Structures are given as C-alpha cells and as structure tokens.
Amino acid sequence: MQFRLNGGDRKCKVSPRTLLVDVLRDECGTTSVHIGCDEGICGACTIFLDGESVKSCLVLAVQAEGKDVETLEGTGSGKELDVVQQAFGEEFALQCGFCTPGMVVSARALLKNNPNPTDQEIRAAMVGNLCRCTGYQNILKAVKKSAEKLQSG
Amino acid sequence: MRPAPFGYQLASDLIDASQACARGAIPLAGGQSLIAAMKSRQMTPELLVDIGELRDLRGISIESKRIRIGALTRHCDLIESELLKEKVPWLCEAASLIGDAQIRNRGSVGGNVCFADPRANLPPVLISLNATAVIGSSESSREVPIENLFQGFRENALVAGEILLAVEFDVVEGQKGSYRELSPQLNGVPLVNVSVSSGNTIGVGVGGLNSCPLRLIRVEEALVDGIGPALEAFDGEAFEPLEDLQAGAKYRIKVGRVLLRRALEEVLN
Numbered sequence: 001m002q003f004r005l006n007g008g009d010r011k012c013k014v015s016p017r018t019l020l021v022d023v024l025r026d027e028c029g030t031t032s033v034h035i036g037c038d039e040g041i042c043g044a045c046t047i048f049l050d051g052e053s054v055k056s057c058l059v060l061a062v063q064a065e066g067k068d069v070e071t072l073e074g075t076g077s078g079k080e081l082d083v084v085q086q087a088f089g090e091e092f093a094l095q096c097g098f099c100t101p102g103m104v105v106s107a108r109a110l111l112k113n114n115p116n117p118t119d120q121e122i123r124a125a126m127v128g129n130l131c132r133c134t135g136y137q138n139i140l141k142a143v144k145k146s147a148e149k150l151q152s153g
Numbered sequence: 154m155r156p157a158p159f160g161y162q163l164a165s166d167l168i169d170a171s172q173a174c175a176r177g178a179i180p181l182a183g184g185q186s187l188i189a190a191m192k193s194r195q196m197t198p199e200l201l202v203d204i205g206e207l208r209d210l211r212g213i214s215i216e217s218k219r220i221r222i223g224a225l226t227r228h229c230d231l232i233e234s235e236l237l238k239e240k241v242p243w244l245c246e247a248a249s250l251i252g253d254a255q256i257r258n259r260g261s262v263g264g265n266v267c268f269a270d271p272r273a274n275l276p277p278v279l280i281s282l283n284a285t286a287v288i289g290s291s292e293s294s295r296e297v298p299i300e301n302l303f304q305g306f307r308e309n310a311l312v313a314g315e316i317l318l319a320v321e322f323d324v325v326e327g328q329k330g331s332y333r334e335l336s337p338q339l340n341g342v343p344l345v346n347v348s349v350s351s352g353n354t355i356g357v358g359v360g361g362l363n364s365c366p367l368r369l370i371r372v373e374e375a376l377v378d379g380i381g382p383a384l385e386a387f388d389g390e391a392f393e394p395l396e397d398l399q400a401g402a403k404y405r406i407k408v409g410r411v412l413l414r415r416a417l418e419e420v421l422n
Contacts, residue, residue: 016161016201019188038154040189043255052229052258058188059259060181062161063205109254127340128253 006074021056032072043129046102053109093142095133156191171291173202175314183259224263276366280358281350284322303365331416
C-alpha cells in the first residue's frame with residue numbers, strides 16, 4: 001500500500017487484516033499514535049485521515065491506500081510544541097500523558113471547524129477521548145486557551 | 154485483538170462489489186462496527202469487499218419532496234446537511250448521538266442500517282419516516298420498507314449479491330418528529346431508543362426492545378384515539394429485549410414506554 005504520512009510518501013507491505021494503527025507504530029515509527037483500549041473507545045489512536053479525525057485502531061491499513069495521514073509528529077517543527085500542545089502543558093492538562101496525543105488531535109479537529117467553541121461544544125467534541133488521570137477540567141481549560149491563542153494569532 | 158485473516162477486494166464499481174457479495178463477501182463501508190466486531194472475533198468473514206470508493210453511493214439529495222441518502226453518506230454528513238437540518242432535524246440529532254466525532258467521521262448510514270444492531274440510532278428514525286431501503290445488485294434492484302431489512306440480532310435481509318444503495322423517504326410540509334434515547338453514558342450505545350415522525354401518517358420506530366429495530370404498528374393505529382390508547386397498545390406488545398449487565402428486559406420496556414410518551418407528546422402537542 002501507498003499513502004502519505006505527515007507530508008512524505010510511504011510504501012508498506014501489509015496483509016488485509018493489518019490495522020492502520022499497527023502500520024503507523026510498527027512500520028513507520030510514528031509512536032505518538034497510542035493503543036489504549038484497542039476497541040475504538042478511548043481515542044488514544046486518533047489521527048487525521050484526509051484531514052478528518054478518526055480512530056486508527058478501527059481502520060484497516062488498506063483503507064488508507066492513497067490517502068493523507070497526519071499524526072502528531074507531522075505538526076510544528078518536530079522540536080517545538082504547537083499552540084495546542086503548549087496549552088496542554090501550561091494548563092497541566094496531562095498527567096501520565098498516554099491519552100494526550102489523541103486529545104491534541106481531537107482538539108485540533110474541533111478548533112479547525114469551530115475556532116471559538118463553548119465549554120459544552122468542547123466536551124461534546126472530546127467525548128471520544130478518555131483520560132484516566134486529569135478529570136478533564138484542565139483539558140477543557142487547555143482547549144479554551146488554545147482557541148483564544150489561535151484566534152488572537 | 155486483531156481480526157482473523159480474511160481476503161480483501163477493493164470494489165471498482167457496483168457490479169464488481171455485487172459480484173464479490175454473491176461470492177459471500179461482506180461489504181466494508183466505514184467499518185466502525187464491522188472492524189470492531191472482527192477484532193473481537195464476533196465476526197470472521199472470509200472476504201471483505203471495500204465499497205468505500207463507490208462515490209455514487211455518497212450524498213444527500215431531494216427530488217419532488219423525496220429525500221435520498223446514499224448508503225455511504227457518513228453520520229457527520231447527516232449532522233452538517235442544511236437540507237436535513239431544515240426538514241428532519243430529529244434525524245440529525247439521532248446521528249449526532251452516535252459514537253463520537255471520530256466514529257461519525259467514518260461511520261456510514263448504510264453500515265448503521267445493515268449492521269442491524271437492535272440499538273442502532275438511525276433505524277427507529279428511518280422507520281418512523283416510513284423510509285424505503287433501495288437495494289441493488291449486478292442483476293436487479295428492489296425497494297423494501299426499511300423495517301423489513303431487519304431480520305434479527307445483527308441480521309439483515311440482503312441476499313447474496315445485494316448491496317444497500319440508499320434510503321429514501323418523503324418529507325411533508327410542517328412535518329414534526331422526535332428522537333429519544335436513554336444511554337448509560339453520553340453518546341454511548343442506547344439501552345432503548347424511540348422515534349416518532351408525523352407526516353401523512355404518524356410513524357413510530359423503536360430500538361432495543363427486541364432482537365432488531367421495530368415498527369410499532371399497533372401503537373401507530375391506536376394513535377387515532379390519542380396518546381393514552383397508544384401507550385396501552387405499547388403495553389400490549391410482546392417485546393423481547395436484550396438483557397445484559399446494564400439493564401434487564403423489564404427496565405428496558407419501562408424506559409421505552411416513557412420515551413415513547415415523551416416523543417408522542419413532543420410531536421402531537
């Protein structure tokens with residue numbers, strides 16, 4: 001299969017039953033994509049597929065043929081944090097950090113379509129990402145802060 | 154877990170897909186139910202035919218007051234459709250309560266319907282709208298009332314070679330409707346869901362009260378005498394809901410009655 005990953009072309013040999021999440025982690029080394037529940041619930045494996053957030057544990061690798069995949073590794077310079085990541089740090093929106101890559105992707109997906117979301121809209125948009133550490137309050141704050149920063153440029 | 158080994162074929166057109174289905178392949182659309190079921194080995198198909206690239210099956214249109222929703226139309230497309238928001242907002246609401254943003258970005262109407270889970274969000278609404286399932290194969294096509302598609306727990310009525318192409322329903326001026334569900338957690342799989350739609354006749358669809366989604370014909374008939382008689386008709390139904398750790402049968406029926414009353418009051422009053 002061939003697809004684009006974070007702007008570069010990738011070629012992989014996969015069997016039909018290979019999941020996209022396994023290709024990303026094992027073949028491509030993009031290990032920001034985490035496997036949490038592995039059942040499509042927790043959202044730790046959330047990525048952008050053709051610009052839309054999806055759970056890569058519920059996508060067959062072959063379904064990504066010719067498509068554009070973006071993971072956390074593909075944003076920023078690779079060394080510096082982007083606005084959303086920075087806000088997560090500043091607001092202590094993570095503790096163990098396992099859910100964070102998925103959270104950041106979902107937050108970006110929300111802010112792309114809705115640059116100024118209400119608390120309720122943030123909660124609704126992040127339903128598919130579970131965090132067992134923070135109690136979500138600080139994640140909410142981090143997304144709000146990201147929205148403010150992105151809007152003020 | 155990972156799915157058991159299977160063959161994979163990317164369909165180039167409908168005929169291609171239909172011929173694969175005739176050989177026993179299962180159509181793969183968004184895969185948000187199918188892949189999960191394959192990972193848990195509840196399903197172990199030998200061959201999948203990926204219909205994801207059949208663009209003709211995608212989209213929402215209206216022609217002489219009849220709305221057509223292509224089978225590959227995703228839940229996020231339903232929620233964002235200005236046409237549906239204007240004509241049947243309760244269908245958009247039901248779609249918005251499916252899974253989460255990530256699931257709705259991939260899950261399709263056809264998958265939600267054909268997976269035929271008794272608790273799926275869209276079937277009760279489509280039943281209440283008197284929707285028709287448009288089914289095609291490489292040889293023929295047919296249309297059936299949507300409720301006839303549901304044959305049992307995760308069993309649909311498609312025969313070898315057939316693929317769901319679209320769902321269609323009429324919209325009527327001033328039409329009202331309601332979708333109600335009770336779910337143990339926000340956006341979770343509902344225990345029970347109910348939809349009522351007005352129109353030329355009032356349609357009532359329920360999920361979670363039997364092995365598959367149902368049209369409540371006796372409730373619909375009793376509605377000419379009002380909500381009270383309709384609820385009595387509901388009490389007279391012999392439901393056989395799923396029972397699991399979340400809820401027993403009696404509780405689900407009780408909840409179904411409450412949701413039905415609220416939906417009827419919303420639509421009729």
